[in-house]
Amino acid sequence: MKIAMIGTGYVGLVSGVCFSDFGHKVVCVDKDPRKIEMLERGEVPIYEPGLDVLMHKNVEAGRLSFTLDLKTAIDGADAVFIAVGTPTRRGDGHADLTYVMAAAEEIAKAATGYMVVVTKSTVPVGTNRKVKEVISAAVPGLDFDVASNPEFLREGAAIDDFMKPDRVVVGVESDRAKQVMADIYRPLYLRDFPIVTTDLESAEMIKYAANAFLATKITFINEIAALCEKVGADVKSVSKGMGMDGRIGNKFLHAGPGYGGSCFPKDTMALARIGQEHAAPISIVETVIKVNEDVKRRMIDKLADLCDGGFNGQTVAVLGVTFKPNTDDMRDAPSLTIVPALVGGGAKVRVVDPQGRREGEHLLPGVTWEEDPYAAAKGADLLVILTEWNEFRALDLSRLAGSMAQAKLADLRNIYAASDAAAAGFTAYESIGRVGLT
Numbered sequence: 001m002k003i004a005m006i007g008t009g010y011v012g013l014v015s016g017v018c019f020s021d022f023g024h025k026v027v028c029v030d031k032d033p034r035k036i037e038m039l040e041r042g043e044v045p046i047y048e049p050g051l052d053v054l055m056h057k058n059v060e061a062g063r064l065s066f067t068l069d070l071k072t073a074i075d076g077a078d079a080v081f082i083a084v085g086t087p088t089r090r091g092d093g094h095a096d097l098t099y100v101m102a103a104a105e106e107i108a109k110a111a112t113g114y115m116v117v118v119t120k121s122t123v124p125v126g127t128n129r130k131v132k133e134v135i136s137a138a139v140p141g142l143d144f145d146v147a148s149n150p151e152f153l154r155e156g157a158a159i160d161d162f163m164k165p166d167r168v169v170v171g172v173e174s175d176r177a178k179q180v181m182a183d184i185y186r187p188l189y190l191r192d193f194p195i196v197t198t199d200l201e202s203a204e205m206i207k208y209a210a211n212a213f214l215a216t217k218i219t220f221i222n223e224i225a226a227l228c229e230k231v232g233a234d235v236k237s238v239s240k241g242m243g244m245d246g247r248i249g250n251k252f253l254h255a256g257p258g259y260g261g262s263c264f265p266k267d268t269m270a271l272a273r274i275g276q277e278h279a280a281p282i283s284i285v286e287t288v289i290k291v292n293e294d295v296k297r298r299m300i301d302k303l304a305d306l307c308d309g310g311f312n313g314q315t316v317a318v319l320g321v322t323f324k325p326n327t328d329d330m331r332d333a334p335s336l337t338i339v340p341a342l343v344g345g346g347a348k349v350r351v352v353d354p355q356g357r358r359e360g361e362h363l364l365p366g367v368t369w370e371e372d373p374y375a376a377a378k379g380a381d382l383l384v385i386l387t388e389w390n391e392f393r394a395l396d397l398s399r400l401a402g403s404m405a406q407a408k409l410a411d412l413r414n415i416y417a418a419s420d421a422a423a424a425g426f427t428a429y430e431s432i433g434r435v436g437l438t
Ligand code: NAD
Pocket: 006, 007, 008, 009, 010, 011, 012, 029, 030, 031, 032, 035, 083, 084, 085, 086, 099, 102, 103, 106, 120, 121, 122, 123, 151, 152, 153, 154, 155, 262, 263
């Protein structure tokens, strides 16, 4: 199969590379010349474990290439995937479809023969039909089909998620499009990974419903954690005991500083707006959005309590600013709420992150970047673990405590235990949903 992938971000690049690894011929297009220049030099513009090796392999095999020119990319393509961003629209919380519709129009103008236009971006129900209208209006009589193929990969584990998915969702309207999609995903189908084939609207809805459900699960355990702190229960034991119930499952039950990232915040917001517009409000999701903001604010209060009420004059070392480990993605990360509160409150903030510095330098003004946790903690009054990178999971706590001006630890990912912190010489330790040490 010949595939064109529009957008070389986290989803487009991973999907393009993986499709080429399936044996298809893939051309990836982006309108950002910086990204295409990097890709042509063999450099990966994002941090995603394993992506560089797989990309080089398929470029060398002649199955994968990159271009700024959409017309070249879609020439003779069986399918054109739209994998551009759908950020929150300013002002109303809706998904901004500007990039999707612009891509659809460009595809229409460059099309030469039958192709399936596949939307991989996360888009509100009804968008695939609008894509169809836009293409038909731009070039009346063009022979094409549309398909919805939402993506479920997680940054940091994206290749594995793409190659070994829990399921692939395909929304189609014609047998011809269904066949093209089946041919594209044949390697997964042959290995018994389930393909859910449905109508366009259901495919679009599956993606939003799945993300909103996961955001709800995280938020649920975060609220239980707050209650655990009041009643003296341990949220780690609570989630373990809950998660062993097969009906509940143990994933997405880790209490933390609130969900963030490029998907959950914007997708919950978009789903809430879709519900309101159709007079079918999804109150549970509206509440989740509000509670998640409360959770992030509670983190600031927790840190302020550890600093005896305020941040003025305090030196705070923050470990991790990306929204989760193994990615350089900072979009809607909890650090973007918490770090400015520290800086704004008058703290001197030192930051360490294995991959977050490139983005973080623009997004977190007023902080000092350090190379490692020990340099960051030296002489500090408070150490905050904000992202659970592996690098922060086996720290020499005694060395850290011994080098700090005040040995206080806020472990917002529940990596350590109060007893570890006490044994290492910390005088204060707070985590999420567990009895602390003060
Ligand atoms: P991104 O911002 O990383 O990448 C989008 C890319 O599209 C950019 O490089 C941009 O330059 C390019 N682009 C925009 N318009 C273009 C055009 N007309 N022609 C060529 N290139 C164009 O976005 P992302 O994180 O990859 O997300 C893409 C979509 O996938 C979103 O709808 C998102 O919700 C969804 N999604 C993301 C994830 C994730 O983990 N990031 C997971 C599942 C689904």
